[in-house]
Amino acid sequence: MYPLDQCKKEITAELQKVVTKYHYNEEIRLEIPPEDMGDFAFPCFSLAPLFKKSPIEIAKEIAAKISKNKWIKTVEVKGGYINFFINTTSLTTPTIQSILDKKDTYGYLKKKKKKVIIExxxxxxxxxxxxxxxxxxxxxxxxxxxxxxxxxxxxxxxxxxxxxxxxxxxxxxxxxxxxxxxxxxxxxxxxxxxxxxxxxxxxxxxxxxxxxxxxxxxxxxxxxxxxxxxxxxxxxxxxxxxxxxxxxxxxxxxxxxxxxxxxxxxxxxxxxxxxxxxxxxxxxxxxxxxxxxxxxxxxxxxxxxxxxxxxxxxxxxxxxxxxxxxxxxxxxxxxxxxxxxxxxxxxxxxxxxxxxxxxxxxxxxxxxxxxxLPGGKMSTRRGRVVYLDDLIDECIERAYEEVKKRRTNELTDSQMRKIAEIVGIGSLRYNIIKVQPEKDIMFKWEDALNFEGNAVPFIQYAHARACSILGKTKTEKHEFEAAVLTHASEIALIKQLARFPLIIDDACNNFKPHTIANYLYETASAFNQFYRDCPVLSDENKELRSSRLTLVDATRIVLHNALDLLGITSPEEM
RNA sequence: GGGCGUGUGGCCUAGCCUGGAUAAGGCACCGGCCUUCUAAGUCGGUAACCGCGGGUUCGAAUCCCGCCACGUCCGCCA
CATH class of the missing domain: 3.40.50.620 (HUPs)
Incomplete structure (x- = not known):
């Protein structure tokens, strides 16, 4: 079981313990509150008719009975909600450890002994x-x-x-x-x-x-x-x-x-x-x-x-x-x-x-x-089509133009070609998979090949950045001390990495491949914020430097694994 | 005519299944940040009666009903 699963399970159990005393037997379902309001939330509104009290009073009453443990750092009541703030030091070490141990299979769930045929x-x-x-x-x-x-x-x-x-x-x-x-x-x-x-x-x-x-x-x-x-x-x-x-x-x-x-x-x-x-x-x-x-x-x-x-x-x-x-x-x-x-x-x-x-x-x-297409439906019979091969070529070509714009002075042409291929193919897959399947999409070149914002280069770039930092420290041993990673951007990134297994579970159970794309975007974004706030290589503190290096490595692994789920290659440089 | 799906700022998307705290992002637009790990980055700003109308509920983008628009199907095609 992954650390965050464990954490969620224990919070749920703790709530259950308190709530059963009141003969409340519904399943406890934790929510994720809006930012800065905690890590998990339990809404008390549905308890109101049973208790004959206001949700706020109920929340206060229950919250007072919650005992803190390894995972629960603080409990806050706001509106009719009980908000749980988790103890990040309990999460950080096992999460990073799990990523480093499992590497390419971090996030993967336990074997089911079931065969699936996907046509x-x-x-x-x-x-x-x-x-x-x-x-x-x-x-x-x-x-x-x-x-x-x-x-x-x-x-x-x-x-x-x-x-x-x-x-x-x-x-x-x-x-x-x-x-x-x-x-x-x-x-x-x-x-x-x-x-x-x-x-x-x-x-x-x-x-x-x-x-x-x-x-x-x-x-x-x-x-x-x-x-x-x-x-x-x-x-x-x-x-x-x-x-x-x-x-x-x-x-x-x-x-x-x-x-x-x-x-x-x-x-x-x-x-x-x-x-x-x-x-x-x-x-x-x-x-x-x-x-x-x-x-x-x-x-x-x-x-x-x-x-x-x-x-x-x-x-x-x-x-x-x-x-x-x-x-x-x-x-x-x-x-x-x-x-x-x-x-x-x-x-x-x-x-x-x-x-x-x-x-x-x-x-x-x-x-x-x-x-x-902007003009209407495609048809092989009538020859009114854009072929996949042409789209692939175009994606790679446009990616090449973008690489050239940025790296002509630093890279050889064959290096740029290689990057263009990875980015172009990634763009195609990402743009199609990021939208839920039942939604109509109008194919427009300018949208499909936009390389900014919520698009694959953003994610691949974050991966390349991580690789670039790691590449400069190949000989260093990455020691890791959870207690030194206290910056909000570090904590946010670690929590994001910890969520990955839950995302896979959700995407699989609900047949929702697009949620992986969303997760990737959020992860890359969390990494970019960390990159902005927390200098890695230039930090004088040796312990902090190596702990951050380890976090960079862990991020690299998660980005790679999630991109791989979408069939997208993770470039080491861009 | 009927079935199924979709409708969220100017444009695109997430959230909808499992109702809850100021509706979350991207593009575009405006304004900041490179003597510091690749600026394909980052920070801030403008911008939404969540298609329309009812209903259920303490509470609806989310559930129910009706309507509208778009897509798709209703072949002894695949």
Whole structure:
């Protein structure tokens, strides 16, 4: 257990002890008061009706009975609140010790012996990733990192469409459209080269019935396991998928497993599911196709029919998705999906079907709103997009300009390039993750690439500053004496470092990756204030100097660990 | 028409789940701080009827109802 956990627990226990004498049995929930009013607060308002006294009197009465201990330094009553000021010397030593001992794993929670499958990205391999959906891999990968830190065994999965209409369109295009008819893409990556085939094929499909027929023939052959067709499809999308993987790798994302949809066709599990679904009370037939009537499950709208089998006997995306989820439920204890908000209905339908099939584990879903452009929605089909690769390039380029502006005289070009890469990629990830997923974001270059204020350079800079100080004292031993760190900025920074494990716990339990970004900003800010107030290297007092050095080192570790949770590299200089 | 989500200073965001003490930050704007560990920093200032209207409560940005705006979905697409 981490020091601050221990502290909170003991304050709660102390309160509990006093309060049970009054037959108050509600759970004690401590709050964090506004600045300068203490470290923890207990509001007494809800006790008023029980006590038949004013909250202020109650607070006074209870506060008088609180006995001070290792953690509780002073107790104050203000308004209807009991404010606790903790004994920082009790917190400082174990916190710093814990950071120095655990280093890269400081903040990590104890092992849970539970397996989590986090599905994210799962983009159709018919073109490059675009910014509209860029939140998906970033949120997904951040959750993967957070769950790992929270003690879970995690596997990330990309559900790969290798059997549906979208890849069939791409494959038809690749095989039937001449290269000269495709608009030339400047980017040499295969996903950029191939997307034109998909776009033109889409147009032809919509205007030419024979093409539409050819494509649906491909889908049918796929479902029947026609070997040659499968090979053809695979050859068409493989280079595109490879391009997608490369893009992900550029932003520090590696997905453990790619699960092809076809898996569940060929192992007959989709067939079994169809059979079971047909037996349910909610199944109906319409023109030889089958659907579940979702009306009694609270699904409303123009159409409450959830089709799972076409009239030609082929399956649909959602049908295969049900099979996939059943399979996942067999292989994990917790399932997490990261999906665009356009999947809300489908996800609900799949959930209902899974319930009908008595699936053991249902997925927790994190939905995100699309990133839009000032002119409207992005679309691969219509080619109205900003591609992720272009955004990455632009981020790095702009970061390079910023580095050059500041460090041309001190660093070599390759050093500056390296820093630009770290800052550029970090900027991209940070800007997307710092906003809660369900909030709409309008993509504007000037905002995305603003390098000031609450942005990643601020945090990375704080890390680089810490490294710079430490770099000058490599040979020194960092002795540590908690009692000498008494400056308000030092105390504030230590408390901030102590909070990190609680932040991880909260971010994990509530699927809120953006809280890590907030924490990082606050930590960097606390460090900058310390940096301003407490000179480290120039201090004459040896004990103070080395204790501060240790605090700098501890901050460096926490910033590094938290940045790592966001998949962002911590530069040693900037 | 219906479902789901979002609405917080000029702009962007946190807080909302679990109601509480002067609504917290950033950008922009104005004014200070580099002979001292990288000023991508720091200090101060201007700026908010928390979309609108009701309700619950001792107390509402937070919970409930209605309305408005935006996003998204309501395909034998994925």
């Amino acid at each position: 994210h990205t799962s983009a159709n391999p018919n073109g490059p990733l675009h910014v509209g959906r860029a939140r998906n891999p970033i949120i997904g990968d951040t959750l993967v990192r957070i769950f790992k830190a929270a003690g879970y065994a995690v596997e990330s999965q990309f559900y790969l469409d290798d059997i549906g209409k979208q890849v069939a369109i791409l494959a038809w295009g690749v095989n039937n459209i001449r290269h000269e008819c495709i608009p030339i893409s400047e980017n040499k990556k295969a996903d950029h080269q191939y997307v034109g085939f998909y776009q033109i094929a889409n147009e032809r499909m919509n205007s030419d019935e024979t093409v539409a027929q050819n494509i649906s023939d491909i889908v049918k052959k796929l479902e029947h396991g026609d070997y040659k067709t499968i090979e053809m499809i695979h050859a068409s999308y493989a280079p595109v998928l490879d391009g997608i993987k490369q893009s992900l790798l550029r932003i520090n994302i590696n997905i453990d497993t790619y699960i092809p949809e076809s898996t569940f066709m060929y192992d007959k599990s989709v067939e079994r599911i169809i059979k079971k679904l047909k037996q349910t009370l909610y199944c109906h037939e319409q023109d030889d196709a089958f659907y579940l009537d979702m009306e009694s499950f609270g699904i409303q709208g123009r159409n409450t029919k959830f089709f799972f089998l076409r009239n030609d006997g082929t399956t649909l995306y959602a049908t295969r998705d049900i099979a996939y989820h059943q399979w996942k439920a067999e292989h994990a204890d917790i399932l997490v999906n990261v999906l665009g908000e356009d999947h809300k209905l489908e996800s609900k339908q799949v959930r209902i079907a899974l319930e009908l099939l008595q699936t053991k584990i249902l997925p927790q879903v994190v939905f995100y709103a699309f990133v839009s």
